Amino acid sequence: MFVDSHCHLGFPELAARMPEIRQAMEQAQVDRALCICTTLEEFDEVHALALAHDNFWSTVGVHPDNEGVREPTLADLLSRAALPRVVAIGETGLDYYRLNGRRVEDMAWQRERFRVHIRAASVTGLPLVIHTRSASEDTLAVLKDEGRASVRGVFHCFTETRAVAREALDLGFMISFSGILTFRNAHELHEVARFVPLDRCLIETDSPYLAPVPFRGKTNQPAWVAHVAARLAELKELPLEAVAKATSDNFENLFTRTLHTSATLGEPV
Numbered sequence: 713m714f715v716d717s718h719c720h721l722g723f724p725e726l727a728a729r730m731p732e733i734r735q736a737m738e739q740a741q742v743d744r745a746l747c748i749c750t751t752l753e754e755f756d757e758v759h760a761l762a763l764a765h766d767n768f769w770s771t772v773g774v775h776p777d778n779e780g781v782r783e784p785t786l787a788d789l790l791s792r793a794a795l796p797r798v799v800a801i802g803e804t805g806l807d808y809y810r811l812n813g814r815r816v817e818d819m820a821w822q823r824e825r826f827r828v829h830i831r832a833a834s835v836t837g838l839p840l841v842i843h844t845r846s847a848s849e850d851t852l853a854v855l856k857d858e859g860r861a862s863v864r865g866v867f868h869c870f871t872e873t874r875a876v877a878r879e880a881l882d883l884g885f886m887i888s889f890s891g892i893l894t895f896r897n898a899h900e901l902h903e904v905a906r907f908v909p910l911d912r913c914l915i916e917t918d919s920p921y922l923a924p925v926p927f928r929g930k931t932n933q934p935a936w937v938a939h940v941a942a943r944l945a946e947l948k949e950l951p952l953e954a955v956a957k958a959t960s961d962n963f964e965n966l967f968t969r970t971l972h973t974s975a976t977l978g979e980p981v
């Protein structure tokens with residue numbers, strides 16, 4: 713019924729609890745999950761989850777916050793993107809939230825890393841999973857400059873304004889809502905959720921982070937994406953089933969269909 717479009721099941725606190733996590737998913741009718749890669753070092757472990765379970769898929773990418781890790785080349789991304797069950801490039805993007813005393817001008821390395829990911833998406837035809845925090849203007853500018861309308865994907869864990877959502881939608885991207893949507897004081901985000909058309913919405917947990925109400929502060933898990941769906945349904949004044957179906961269909965259109973249509977991506981599932 714539900715899909716968690718963004719979770720970090722390769723992280724040790726979740727990987728160690730896999731049978732329990734999968735059982736909770738089943739009970740909550742969360743049928744599928746996309747396991748997100750954040751470093752090349754982590755890729756094999758994330759990818760192994762997708763190979764081991766027929767309702768998990770994986771991405772390949774290096775998160776903008778990760779420093780002191782292997783810097784991905786285009787070839788690094790392409791070789792991994794060609795493996796079975798790898799359905800997206802990311803998570804990638806820009807994050808100026810923790811500059812640690814640096815200026816935005818000093819973050820050219822982050823913008824270059826983002827460009828390499830956009831090129832990989834362009835070459836493979838795979839969607840991009842975009843992370844943007846305190847950097848929406850540059851994120852959109854780099855995307856327009858490098859992507860030239862040839863890439864699509866999702867702005868994950870969306871916390872930006874309605875104007876940014878409008879631009880992302882105009883570029884053909886989807887918007888993914890996380891547990892933040894369930895927070896009572898997230899008024900601006902509630903407005904964004906009402907604004908984004910249902911056929912462009914995804915839901916996610918970003919596990920282990922950002923557990924939704926009533927689990928706020930706990931270690932998040934894919935089963936709890938149902939609470940994000942419930943809040944989205946409430947905000948849009950729609951039945952829960954309609955939101956569940958639409959977000960699942962959107963997920964399939966964006967991610968899994970790629971696997972069926974591209975000859976370069978290994979065995980179809």
Ligand SMILES: [Zn+2]
Pocket residue numbers: 803842843844868869
């Ligand atoms: Zn992120």
Ligand SMILES: [Zn+2]
Pocket residue numbers: 718720748803918
């Ligand atoms: Zn993430």
